[in-house]
Amino acid sequence: MTPQYVLRTEGLCRQFGTFKANSDVSIALPHGARHALIGPNGAGKTTLINMLTGVLPPSAGQVFLREENITSLPQSVRVKRGLTRTFQINTLFWGLTVLESVLLAICERKGVATAWWRPLSQRTEEIEEAMTLLRQLHLERDAQRITRSLPYGRQRLVEIALALATKPSVLLLDEPAAGIPAGESREIFEVLAALPSDVSILFIEHDMDIVFRFAQRITVLVGGKVLTDGTPAEIASDPRVKEVYLGESEHV
Structure with a gap:
């Protein structure tokens, strides 16, 4: 029930x-x-x-x-x-792209973060999940942009994306x-x-x-x-x- x-x-x-x-x-x-x-x-x-x-x-x-x-x-x-709070994801990965940031958060949730940087071609499932999340938050056009280069409002969306990556x-x-x-x-x-x-x-x-x-x-x-x-x-x-x-x- x-x-x-x-x-x-x-x-x-x-x-x-x-x-x-x-x-x-x-x-x-x-x-x-x-x-x-x-x-x-x-x-x-x-x-x-x-x-x-x-x-x-x-x-x-x-x-x-x-x-x-x-x-x-x-x-x-x-x-x-x-139970996730955006404040708990309080440090964005400024030097990573938006896609890399969300991918890292997903790998952390799955317990495979220590090897998240292996060739992206080997992370097909995680990449698809990350891109689905970025599309959901209207961030797909920023996927390859470095996080620090985004306007503040879109950085807040990335912060929310990282929180949502914890499911x-x-x-x-x-x-x-x-x-x-x-x-x-x-x-x-x-x-x-x-x-x-x-x-x-x-x-x-x-x-x-x-x-x-x-x-x-x-x-x-x-x-x-x-x-x-x-x-x-x-x-x-x-x-x-x-x-x-x-x-x-x-x-x-």
Whole structure:
């Protein structure tokens, strides 16, 4: 029987000394979710993502991937279980081509990375998988370009490609459009929106136009706690959200 939720938390808390960064945070992502995490600066969004990925241990509470309690698992094991964050692939292979970078990530997943550089003609299966992924992300025309030569927005797409090369069931994105011109950020989210439903996405984003266009459901954090959770329409009409975050003039 397929679990109802691919990722969920129960009462997650994180305290730094006397400061409570997160308090009693419970969220649940169904399979195929496109779920946004929003809130003002200091709301505890990144701290929550850090607990989901194992960067930080929670002070209390639990994290479940499908039905498995992964609260105490290290980051590397969580990735192998299918929970991937783009930040975990935080160093692009600047001197490699885009194809070589994705090929290396695929070989790493398959446990053959130590021999990934052998003649490409001998890596037919991995190359086909890499090219399929590049086509999926509209990166095929950049396959032979050196990564450092790409515009920043396309470098972010390469970062997402490296994350997807791990075959995640859940992809966590911390402000994937940050620092990217509006046109390029729209391209990134159009690509993400087209990903198959077997990849569930939880993302932090400050651009509310992107959030309301892309997310199927939104959780609002304020002061480290869940203020509310709902559909974009419900969030847009919630007076509490307008007061603390959106502003009365937005999305009414």
